[in-house]
Amino acid sequence: GQQVMQIPQYQHVQEGEDFTTYCNSSTTLSNIQWYKQRPGGHPVFLIQLVKSGEVKKQKRLTFQFGEAKKNSSLHITATQTTDVGTYFCAPHDDYKLSFGAGTTVTVRA
């Protein structure tokens, strides 16, 4: 199946700062989804990216799909305590989704 590497594994952010998490693949991806999992919770769908170079925004979150469709990124501006959790990228592989190991975000108030 598709193998992706998410970096960093952990991100400690000062409230109000920006950060970016990356999802990298050695192969071309057909499309990719992003999920957020709050501590003790279940993954919740955030966005799907399909087109090369696609950029989508959700309030303070900006998602990007690379031109070569081998990488994706999630950028959060003005981090808030509500952004705490683990963010997973999930590339499609035939008829199923595989998940990266995730970036776990903690926020210092």
Next chain:
Amino acid sequence: NAGVTQTPKFQVLKTGQSMTLQCAQDMNHNSMYWYRQDPGMGLRLIYYSASEGTTDKGEVPNGYNVSRLNKREFSLRLESAAPSQTSVYFCASSEQVPAAANTGELFFGEGSRLTVL
């Protein structure tokens, strides 16, 4: 609507015991999935069912069996539990098989935390 419902939420087993995790969705979705989540390893796919009547192995199927009982229900069975199967198990469903460009998002249940002693 309840979405995706998993039972039980917590379970402790002894090595060698068997059990079944139940999952039901009320969204009329075609596809259903079982994932396990271990610290630092993300979610790994155990089995999936692209549509009623079909099941396929995922990334880590050994030690598990599944049954797609009907369109709503997809169960996961551990025949002889091992400590390595201690994990959090998530069931998920999606409207369609995620192979086309316009695919369905996955809806997850709350999870089942299993401990094997």
